[in-house]
Amino acid sequence: MRKVAIAGIGMTKVDKHWKRSLRELFGEAGAAALSQTGFPTVDALIVGNMCASDLSDQNNIGALLADYLGFMPNTAYRVEAACASGGAAFLAAYTAVASGMYDVVMTGGVEKLTDGVGGNTTLSLGKAADAEYELFYGSSFVSLNAMIMRHYMNHYNVPRDAFADFSVLMHKNGARNPLAQLPFEIKRETVLESDMISDPITLFDCAPVGDGAAALILCPLEDAKKYSDNFVEVAGISGATDTINIASREGLLSFKSTIVAADRAYKMAHISPADVDVAEIHDTFTITGVLSLEDLGFCERGKFHKMIANGAFETGGVVTVNPSGGLKSRGHPVGATGAYQIAELFLQLTGRAGKMQVPDASIGVAQNIGGSGSSTYVTVLRRV
Amino acid sequence: MSVPRYWREIPRRSRLETVRCSECGTVAYPPRGRCGKCGSNKFENYKLPEKGELVTFTIVRNPPKGFEKMPPYVVGIVKLEDGTIITSQITDVEPEDVKIGMKVEAVFRKVVEDGDSGIIQYAIKFRPLIK
Numbered sequence: 001m002r003k004v005a006i007a008g009i010g011m012t013k014v015d016k017h018w019k020r021s022l023r024e025l026f027g028e029a030g031a032a033a034l035s036q037t038g039f040p041t042v043d044a045l046i047v048g049n050m051c052a053s054d055l056s057d058q059n060n061i062g063a064l065l066a067d068y069l070g071f072m073p074n075t076a077y078r079v080e081a082a083c084a085s086g087g088a089a090f091l092a093a094y095t096a097v098a099s100g101m102y103d104v105v106m107t108g109g110v111e112k113l114t115d116g117v118g119g120n121t122t123l124s125l126g127k128a129a130d131a132e133y134e135l136f137y138g139s140s141f142v143s144l145n146a147m148i149m150r151h152y153m154n155h156y157n158v159p160r161d162a163f164a165d166f167s168v169l170m171h172k173n174g175a176r177n178p179l180a181q182l183p184f185e186i187k188r189e190t191v192l193e194s195d196m197i198s199d200p201i202t203l204f205d206c207a208p209v210g211d212g213a214a215a216l217i218l219c220p221l222e223d224a225k226k227y228s229d230n231f232v233e234v235a236g237i238s239g240a241t242d243t244i245n246i247a248s249r250e251g252l253l254s255f256k257s258t259i260v261a262a263d264r265a266y267k268m269a270h271i272s273p274a275d276v277d278v279a280e281i282h283d284t285f286t287i288t289g290v291l292s293l294e295d296l297g298f299c300e301r302g303k304f305h306k307m308i309a310n311g312a313f314e315t316g317g318v319v320t321v322n323p324s325g326g327l328k329s330r331g332h333p334v335g336a337t338g339a340y341q342i343a344e345l346f347l348q349l350t351g352r353a354g355k356m357q358v359p360d361a362s363i364g365v366a367q368n369i370g371g372s373g374s375s376t377y378v379t380v381l382r383r384v
Numbered sequence: 385m386s387v388p389r390y391w392r393e394i395p396r397r398s399r400l401e402t403v404r405c406s407e408c409g410t411v412a413y414p415p416r417g418r419c420g421k422c423g424s425n426k427f428e429n430y431k432l433p434e435k436g437e438l439v440t441f442t443i444v445r446n447p448p449k450g451f452e453k454m455p456p457y458v459v460g461i462v463k464l465e466d467g468t469i470i471t472s473q474i475t476d477v478e479p480e481d482v483k484i485g486m487k488v489e490a491v492f493r494k495v496v497e498d499g500d501s502g503i504i505q506y507a508i509k510f511r512p513l514i515k
């Protein structure tokens with residue numbers, strides 16, 4: 001296996017892009033990423049996306065996006081793994097380069113959620129769960145996570161209010177991100193007084209619905225210097241899966257897929273959680289963010305509220321978490337989220353993250369969850 | 385929902401019938417094609433118990449498409465007496481009175497109507513145990 005580098009990235013702002021289509025969004029990110037490198041074209045395009053079939057009436061988006069970007073690679077296809085589509089696409093692209101099959105691969109993700117009408121967007125996102133044994137009973141993506149949150153609160157005797165502090169921190173970070181969908185600070189009350197969606201989850205426990213695209217160029221590490229001024233090493237990477245139906249899990253107080261994927265990725269990179277300078281974690285809901293902190297080894301179980309209050313997840317603490325604002329504030333363009341996380345870490349490790357910069361960051365971890373924990377992809381990046 | 389798709393799930397949804405592994409006895413709900421415990425692909429029919437305990441729940445206020453007329457309603461995860469854990473609705477109780485740990489029992493109820501001319505979908509839900 002060859003060592004693999006990221007040699008260029010591109011991201012659009014996450015937003016409700018009423019004027020722009022699926023292909024235009026990925027076109028902007030893809031062209032920007034490729035232009036940062038000296039590569040004239042790519043050997044493969046592997047793109048993450050969840051909802052194009054439902055909301056844009058479009059399949060075969062690998063061909064569509066390659067065509068729009070003006071190249072005809074050996075292979076171009078979509079990877080769908082619900083919210084983890086971007087992370088899963090990245091793993092496929094990594095594998096293609098590491099194996100020696102391809103030298104230059106464009107990966108990333110794109111999501112165009114605002115083309116859904118009526119309740120179609122919520123319905124499409126819900127399809128991450130088991131249609132016959134979860135959705136049939138009127139549960140949605142939010143309600144499944146609400147059950148996990150209530151279970152957590154009951155088990156650890158953590159008050160509902162404590163989760164609001166996680167949202168407050170994400171918005172404090174996201175306010176410094178020029179590409180964030182919700183770049184403003186909020187108060188605890190904003191979360192607690194917002195609309196109840198599915199008890200105990202309120203609107204401000206949730207990531208917003210938005211559009212966006214992020215693209216990444218992968219190549220062998222030994223070639224990266226020749227083709228790019230800024231590159232980072234993919235030092236560790238793994239996916240892990242669990243049952244699709246949350247009721248079938250061994251337990252609901254953690255996501256086993258995150259624990260297993262993180263363990264494998266850390267081992268591959270020869271690091272421990274204490275070595276991580278900056279992490280982009282998957283916080284679809286506040287409870288998802290909290291479980292991720294625990295499952296990645298950054299936080300003692302059931303103690304997140306005390307650690308947030310002590311500044312453990314800000315610069316100078318245990319690890320800087322989601323300087324981008326995370327899914328909550330940067331936004332969650334579902335199939336693109338995993339690609340945004342890795343692109344943001346690329347900026348951090350090459351010292352170009354602007355107001356979000358974590359001083360002297362050298363190890364970054366991205367964690368991208370699909371469904372309500374049915375799969376997780378963890379990627380470790382290292383400054384070169 | 386197509387009629388065949390609804391019809392073929394009736395044993396699970398209306399009668400709590402599932403399968404267990406013929407080799408190691410592990411119960412699979414929903415049914416699987418291969419036993420996650422021992423790897424066998426031989427299964428036999430198995431009837432789940434009708435009583436259990438509520439593990440967790442939520443009150444749905446912002447429903448998915450098709451359930452617009454139903455809120456507020458309670459979706460819960462129930463641990464049955466044999467240890468099998470299943471997702472369904474909690475019914476015949478005010479949402480505010482639902483508690484984690486409460487004893488529940490299976491009851492046959494309507495879930496949703498498919499518009500004005502589609503099928504009316506029914507399934508097992510769980511209500512507070514009546515002694």
Ligand SMILES: [Zn+2]
Nearest residue numbers: 405408419422
């Ligand atoms: Zn077995």
